[in-house]
């Protein structure tokens with residue numbers, strides 16, 4: 001996001017004020033209570049202090065920030081969020097979030113459709129009857145195949161995964177949850193929270209779940225649910241979902257797909273699109289066969305934090321959400337409220353409006369949001385090629401998505417670790433207009449040898465640091481040559 005791209009914001013902030021004033025005036029005069037009036041100078045002072053403190057952030061917006069999976073939201077999301085926040089609806093129920101709950105349903109429909117679900121209303125079908133939007137056809141005849149019959153937005157991927165694992169525990173009681181060793185740490189943590197044992201399945205030399213190990217594990221019994229990851233947070237590795245699902249079905253095991261990171265790459269996975277490797281694309285296309293899926297619009301979907309989503313194949317999972325609320329639901333009759341199918345109670349209506357507004361302009365199509373994720377994928381491919389041919393770096397593994405892993409050549413793992421650390425800090429310390437922000441990733445000696453890298457020596461206890469870069473901003477693609485040159489220069493300077 002360039003500073004120029006934020007341009008429309010100023011005007012729309014003004015329009016938002018205009019709208020809200022007009023709307024409020026329709027209800028006649030109301031004045032804020034004097035206790036809320038604050039001194040204008042004090043207000044200004046606090047603002048000055050805020051903006052001073054905010055300078056401590058790294059420049060997530062800049063193409064040379066390729067550290068973590070961070071980027072500013074789209075101006076449309078900001079306008080949607082801020083305008084709605086002035087009203088502050090709560091998507092717990094249709095009374096508190098009359099407009100934004102419908103927007104949330106439309107967003108969830110669009111996500112379901114993206115994953116290959118033949119669109120139909122969710123459990124709200126026939127109840128409140130609003131038609132599907134974003135060009136998603138409304139078709140009641142397609143209930144058999146495809147997942148995503150019930151879903152909602154959440155505050156985060158963590159809560160979305162918690163809900164999926166909670167439902168998994170209810171459908172497969174007294175059974176364990178298996179996830180890959182490279183899955184997000186939240187799966188182990190949430191299993192613990194749910195009092196369900198969890199097992200880590202080893203990964204192969206691409207950081208993907210090892211299917212031989214998986215079958216050995218589930219054929220022995222005791223596993224109720226397998227979590228497959230579509231884009232690990234560390235390396236962006238995509239588990240072979242298409243091959244794992246038949247295995248899981250064979251043993252009666254439930255399947256949850258954690259696509260918090262990679263979900264939007266589904267837009268690049270149609271047959272004939274060659275930006276993803278064929279096996280990766282096939283994995284994405286199989287997500288519609290899973291029992292549940294999680295996606296984080298606040299990662300690739302250009303949303304401010306506070307926007308995850310969980311979708312379930314079977315709408316009957318709503319029955320697990322034991323729920324009655326004597327103090328909400330006044331006006332909306334039999335319509336289903338989001339609070340009835342969500343573990344979270346209050347949820348931001350503004351967050352739904354932000355996503356809805358974004359999807360009006362960048363729908364979940366190859367030409368819409370697909371064009372937002374494609375440049376990052378192309379950038380990763382181009383950079384990987386340069387790293388493979390570099391004199392100072394080795395490519396750690398082929399990127400499945402838009403996360404590139406690589407390491408400075410060194411005499412030993414300790415040397416690789418030291419050099420990686422120096423590149424990270426020296427890149428950040430450079431003058432602002434030349435700075436480069438990468439990230440590190442810890443690997444064990446076996447991780448290196450499994451990938452054919454022959455680097456001798458012991459790794460530090462936590463593992464040796466290598467480098468990891470996330471090329472998720474479209475703006476990074478045209479700068480890949482410069483970024484590669486900059487990181488090579490930093491590497492060469494370590495010994496100089």
Ligand SMILES: *Cc1c(COP(=O)(O)O)cnc(C)c1O
Pocket residue numbers: 155156157158159161184186229231232233258259260261296308
């Ligand atoms: C980010 C992420 C999570 C956690 O989601 P939050 O939105 O950070 O809570 C879970 N799984 C994967 C694969 C992720 O990338």
